[in-house]
Amino acid sequence: MSTDEAVIVGAELAAGHxxxxxxxxxxxxxxxxxxxxxxxxxxxxxxxxxxxxxxVDELAGHSWRRIMEAxxxx
Amino acid sequence: MAYDxxxxxxxxxxxxxxxxxxxxxxxKDGRIAEIxxxxxxxxxxxxxxxxxxxxxxxxxxxxHFDVQLLWDGAARPALEHGVTCVVPxxxxxxxxxxxxxxxxRVVGMFQQIEEMPPEAFxxxxxxxxxxxxxxxxxxxxxxxxxxxxxxxxxVIRLWVMGAAAQERAATADExxxxxxxxxxxxxxxxxxxxxxxxxxxxxxxxxxxxxxxFEELDALSATLGEFGRMLQCVPEFYDTDITIARIDQLxxxxxxxxxxxxxxxxxxxxxxxxxxxxxxARVEEQFARGARVWPQMQTRPIDVSFSLLRPSLFFARLPRxxxxxxxxxxxxxxxxxxxxxxxxxxxDLGADGGERMMGKLVVxxxxxxxxxxxxxxxxxxxAARGQAPALALIDLSLENGLDVAFLAASTGHEDxxxxxxxxxxxxxxxxxxxxxxxxxxxxxxxDTGYLFSEFVRKxxxxxxxxxxAKITGETADIWGLKDRGRLKAGLAADIVVFDPDTIDREAExxxxxxxxxxxxxxxxxxxxxxxxxxxxxxxxxxxxxxxRSGVVCV
Numbered sequence: 001m002s003t004d005e006a007v008i009v010g011a012e013l014a015a016g017h018x019x020x021x022x023x024x025x026x027x028x029x030x031x032x033x034x035x036x037x038x039x040x041x042x043x044x045x046x047x048x049x050x051x052x053x054x055x056v057d058e059l060a061g062h063s064w065r066r067i068m069e070a071x072x073x074x
Numbered sequence: 075m076a077y078d079x080x081x082x083x084x085x086x087x088x089x090x091x092x093x094x095x096x097x098x099x100x101x102k103d104g105r106i107a108e109i110x111x112x113x114x115x116x117x118x119x120x121x122x123x124x125x126x127x128x129x130x131x132x133x134x135x136x137x138h139f140d141v142q143l144l145w146d147g148a149a150r151p152a153l154e155h156g157v158t159c160v161v162p163x164x165x166x167x168x169x170x171x172x173x174x175x176x177x178x179r180v181v182g183m184f185q186q187i188e189e190m191p192p193e194a195f196x197x198x199x200x201x202x203x204x205x206x207x208x209x210x211x212x213x214x215x216x217x218x219x220x221x222x223x224x225x226x227x228x229v230i231r232l233w234v235m236g237a238a239a240q241e242r243a244a245t246a247d248e249x250x251x252x253x254x255x256x257x258x259x260x261x262x263x264x265x266x267x268x269x270x271x272x273x274x275x276x277x278x279x280x281x282x283x284x285x286x287x288f289e290e291l292d293a294l295s296a297t298l299g300e301f302g303r304m305l306q307c308v309p310e311f312y313d314t315d316i317t318i319a320r321i322d323q324l325x326x327x328x329x330x331x332x333x334x335x336x337x338x339x340x341x342x343x344x345x346x347x348x349x350x351x352x353x354x355a356r357v358e359e360q361f362a363r364g365a366r367v368w369p370q371m372q373t374r375p376i377d378v379s380f381s382l383l384r385p386s387l388f389f390a391r392l393p394r395x396x397x398x399x400x401x402x403x404x405x406x407x408x409x410x411x412x413x414x415x416x417x418x419x420x421x422d423l424g425a426d427g428g429e430r431m432m433g434k435l436v437v438x439x440x441x442x443x444x445x446x447x448x449x450x451x452x453x454x455x456x457a458a459r460g461q462a463p464a465l466a467l468i469d470l471s472l473e474n475g476l477d478v479a480f481l482a483a484s485t486g487h488e489d490x491x492x493x494x495x496x497x498x499x500x501x502x503x504x505x506x507x508x509x510x511x512x513x514x515x516x517x518x519x520x521d522t523g524y525l526f527s528e529f530v531r532k533x534x535x536x537x538x539x540x541x542x543a544k545i546t547g548e549t550a551d552i553w554g555l556k557d558r559g560r561l562k563a564g565l566a567a568d569i570v571v572f573d574p575d576t577i578d579r580e581a582e583x584x585x586x587x588x589x590x591x592x593x594x595x596x597x598x599x600x601x602x603x604x605x606x607x608x609x610x611x612x613x614x615x616x617x618x619x620x621x622r623s624g625v626v627c628v
Binding site: 017018035036037041049054055 | 345376390487512
């Protein structure tokens with residue numbers, strides 16, 4: 001796991017404002033700080049596909065850049 | 075007769091938060107004339123409110139009824155829920171001012187948010203206006219409900235900048251032109267300006283308001299300040315830090331220009347438990363500075379829905395389901411029809427066959443679901459079929475071309491004990507119903523009934539008086555609706571008579587009452603006896619009347 005950029009350390013499912021399931025992705029930054037990014041269903045599914053994940057727990061360890069790529073691909 | 079209407083023997087909850095009291099309410103010429111003991115037979119029409127609450131009509135401050143009001147002046151089913159005033163034009167989008175050449179562009183944006191069928195824009199009304207005054211005249215022809223319309227920042231931008239509104243920042247001259255246009259709209263009856271940092275059009279492009287720089291919003295807020303009117307905003311609610319930055323921005327605009335501001339949505343989620351507390355901490359700081367930056371919170375819990383027609387995160391903890399459902403449709407069908415794969419998918423749910431995860435899913439209508447199954451739980455259906463719930467979900471979907479939608483009810487913002495401190499906070503504005511939006515995804519009606527059934531009656535988290543004040547007097551104060559929101563002699567006679575023991579929202583059902591037989595999800599009302607709008611009975615005994623007494627009210 002690279003330590004010089006933010007990485008995904010976990011993800012949870014949540015109910016979204018638009019009536020679909022959303023993906024709440026927790027990121028850890030190089031300085032140790034953590035924050036959460038909420039992805040809508042399309043981007044969340046694209047992130048799982050891009051990371052080759054078939055379970056949300058398999059997102060841990062991937063670079064934050066996969067989120068950007070997933071968003072661009074939707 | 076001394077009065078046009080007398081509402082007798084009710085428990086008056088006057089919208090101020092003060093203790094309730096028993097009294098009659100006399101109405102004359104559209105206004106509340108007297109509250110007290112009124113002589114028998116003094117009313118041309120008498121409404122028996124014994125055992126009922128008599129309250130000001132409810133105000134719904136966040137709706138998207140802009141289009142529907144053109145053919146349905148009651149904003150059904152809002153009125154039957156006791157709502158006597160709606161605020162459309164939220165999220166930067168209104169139907170005026172709008173040049174004829176730009177209509178199709180804005181229709182696309184509305185369809186993205188409201189999910190209205192195309193016929194709603196082509197067959198349901200005569201699109202005769204361009205300016206805000208013209209739109210006002212168009213809806214005023216047959217209003218049964220009061221309307222306090224916002225004007226949308228995106229359409230103001232589009233009028234002034236044309237296609238460039240979705241491409242770049244505005245010049246100083248363009249900003250000045252927007253101010254002039256906004257001023258015209260406010261003079262024509264707009265209750266404020268709405269803007270959005272989130273919404274997209276039907277092509278996934280940001281709506282025009284998202285291209286504005288702060289200088290533009292500052293200038294438009296200065297114009298709002300000339301009238302003391304509202305700035306409504308959709309911040310980047312998916313990110314707490316950005317939302318807090320927007321709260322600071324709105325606060326600066328509020329302080330600088332002397333305007334109220336409001337933002338939404340705000341809702342509780344177990345996945346982001348610090349979101350609401352952090353937002354409220356910043357809101358309280360800003361109110362302490364003198365800013366008016368009202369967070370709007372919905373009362374209803376969030377339901378999510380899905381079908382097997384497309385992948386869904388609902389299954390994101392079931393790897394085999396994820397792999398099967400992310401395939402193209404033909405391959406997906408082949409996998410779901412394969413007995414071995416199907417058996418493994420069911421086995422993945424564990425020994426209960428999916429009862430815990432899927433048993434409470436509800437089959438929704440509005441698609442290919444068999445009519446006799448609509449509203450039933452998957453657990454009930456599975457039991458009747460002698461199947462495990464997971465297998466029933468797959469087979470039921472296969473039998474109907476995968477076009478069966480399932481609803482997972484109350485999966486977010488559902489824990490009343492966690493949610494309650496926020497709506498009970500005097501700085502929190504109850505709203506964000508989104509009435510008239512997302513119509514083919516979920517029902518946005520009945521949040522007021524849910525407020526009473528869940529937060530007052532079931533949990534006892536709010537008193538009856540507090541709850542009424544939240545959605546009447548306090549809302550009127552926030553929006554500057556001086557004639558509304560309270561039962562007081564001289565004010566407009568917007569009155570709802572309801573049963574405090576039964577008021578609630580009904581189950582969500584599909585209705586095919588949109589133009590072109592378009593479908594939407596609705597919820598009927600329970601416990602609402604009578605609704606008066608400007609002194610006329612607009613709803614009584616479970617039916618709408620012919621009254622058209624609604625007005626544009628600012």
